[in-house]
Amino acid sequence: MINVVLVDDHELVRTGFRMILQQQPDINVGGEAGTAEEGLRLIRTLVPDIALVDVHMPGMSGIELTERVCRSKLPTHIVIVTVVDDARFPKRLLDAGALGYLTKGCTADELVSAVRQVAMGRRYLAPAVAQQLALATLDGSASPFDVLSSRELEVAMMLVRGKPLTIIGEQLNLSPKTVSTYKQRLMEKLHVDHVLSLAHLMTMHGLIDTPNHHVGN
Structure with a gap:
């Protein structure tokens, strides 16, 4: 039996996945979480x-969760599910230790197939993503975001969602001063001087769907 937990802040997505997976005789959904923090506790408890x-x-991102699970040497394999299918982003997640990558537009058959494949320790990439990764490697195009650490990328994503430094600090267990340092460092690395420019750059590279309208400075 393949034991699965679902970590997604959208209840409808979790319900849909659970309904598909529970129909399989060899798959059991053992738990669900609406945040990465809850998800990490669930993974540590249920393994x-x-x-x-x-x-x-909200809060910790899927990247940070993936890295923490890998750092803790937990045997749980991570399959990332997202609306973003840009090649550079999966590369970052696979580097962080994710074994599978699906987009939310995947079919029920693809979801089940990915779970079974990753359960056997094999990597699964959504076909469109695999193709983009291959092309990105072929033309040698690097994303400007490759220069950021995972923590800097996480801070960048929270900044473009309009979160103030104090809130980012609370959610990542960092002081606002440390978050400010991360912000300064990532902006220098990306050669942008405003969060709006950062949001535009992230949209261009497929890291966010559209710039947030309530972006701060």
């Missing part, structure tokens, strides 16, 4: 074979 994890969640 499932697979965790289906959304990238964009």
Whole structure:
């Protein structure tokens, strides 16, 4: 039996995935979480074979969750599920230790197939993503975001969602001063001087769907 936990802040997504997976005789959904923090506790408690994890969640992101699970040497394999299918982003997540990558537009068959494949320790990439990764490697195009650490990328994503430094600090367990340092460092690395420019750059590279309208400075 393949034991799975679902980590996504959208209840409808979790319900849909659960309904599809529970129909399979060899798959059991053992738990659900609406945040990455809850998801991490669930993974540590249940130690499932697979965790289906959304990238964009309030608080800790799917990237940080993936890295923490890998650092803790937990046997749980992470399958990332997201609306973003840009090649550079999966590369970052695979580098962080995710074994699978699906987009939310995947079919029920693809979801089940990915879970079974990753449960056997094999990597699964959504076909469109695999193709983009291959092309990105072929033309050698690097994303400007490759220069950021995972923590800097996480801070960048929270900044473009309009979160103030104090809130980012609370959610990542960092002081506002440290968050400010991360912000300054990532902006220098990306050669942008405003969060709006950062949001535009992230949209261009497929890291966010559209710039947030309530972006701060």
